[in-house]
Amino acid sequence: MKFKFTLIALSFLMLFSLVAPNLNQVQASSSDNNGNMNIAQEISHEVIEKADKYISLENERYVISNVSDLKKEVSNEEFQTIKHKVNEINSTLKEVSxxxxxxxxxxxxxxxxxxxxxxxxxxxxxxxxxxxxxxxxxxxxxxxxxxxxxxxxxxxxxxxxxxxxxxxxxxxxxxxxxxxxxxxxxxxxxxxxxxxxxxxxxxxxxxxxxxxxxxxxxxxxxxxxx
Structure with missing residues (x-):
């Protein structure tokens, strides 16, 4: 009986060792090539209001100014979302004829x-x-x-x-x-x-x-x- 229990335990450990690398791959897939977490699409009205005064339109492209001051008003995750939105809209504007x-x-x-x-x-x-x-x-x-x-x-x-x-x-x-x-x-x-x-x-x-x-x-x- 003890031998049977040990065999089951060893089998479980072997199975886990095969699955564990795949778990790491799933976690890694939620990050970009630089190790940064993917940015959520949504942005709150509150964050937009905080960021508005730091973002201007120059030569038909949006630019973030005084980045250090902006980072004091928003979290790092919020800043990444802001930057992501600016890059997105600039990419869209490039496609406008x-x-x-x-x-x-x-x-x-x-x-x-x-x-x-x-x-x-x-x-x-x-x-x-x-x-x-x-x-x-x-x-x-x-x-x-x-x-x-x-x-x-x-x-x-x-x-x-x-x-x-x-x-x-x-x-x-x-x-x-x-x-x-x-x-x-x-x-x-x-x-x-x-x-x-x-x-x-x-x-x-x-x-x-x-x-x-x-x-x-x-x-x-x-x-x-x-």
Whole structure:
């Protein structure tokens, strides 16, 4: 009996010795080549507010300044997330054509793409509110004027998916197509069964949606009245 117990114990130890290296490989796969943990996609509003004053737009690229001061206000993990977001959006901006950028307006540290039928104030002549896209270092704000808000809510209410919403939006925006497709897909998933939220939020001048992250992966974080 004692011999049988010893044999079972030895077998268990041998099995563990085979599995242990694989466990180390799984842990290692969650880190990059430099040993840094992979960065989470989400970033909190609080961290965005802390980092805003340290990030500026220079030559159509976002730059972090006074890094040492920023690190005093956020944790190391938060700083890595901030840096990751800045690198992500800069990579996206590199893919934007000169023709697309020529349609944008720079408002401080925000790159704004507006509907071509709007006047110089960014307000649509045919409807209250603005239709356009704001690109920021942390993600996007998507604006829909009153008419476009109602049309989008109706489409979502009938079960329209991301591709259908992107096709609906295409004539309204001068923003890069890749951005529109990414946010439309996320919006359809987030509010596909809750189009009434959009209608309830609209106070007559349309709404804007807030997304963190950059295409192709964006996170819907809320809808607000204009």
């Amino acid at each position: 000169n023709e697309e950028l020529s349609k944008a307006k720079i408002n401080g540290d925000v790159i704004s793409f507006s509907n071509e039928s709007e006047n110089d104030d960014g307000m649509n002549i045919m409807s209250a509110g603005r239709t356009g896209v704001d690109v920021l270092w942390w993600g996007y704000r998507i604006y829909l004027n009153d008419n476009h808000t109602r049309t989008t809510a109706q489409a979502l209410g009938t079960g329209a998916g991301g591709a259908a919403i992107a096709a609906l939006w295409a004539p309204w925006f001068s923003a890069p197509t890749a951005i529109i497709k990414a946010v439309a897909k996320t919006l359809a998933i987030a509010l596909g069964g809750a189009a009434g939220v959009i209608t309830a939020t609209n106070q007559g001048s349309g709404v804007y949606f807030r997304f963190t992250g950059v295409q192709p992966i964006v996170t819907y974080t809320g809808v607000h009245p204009q």
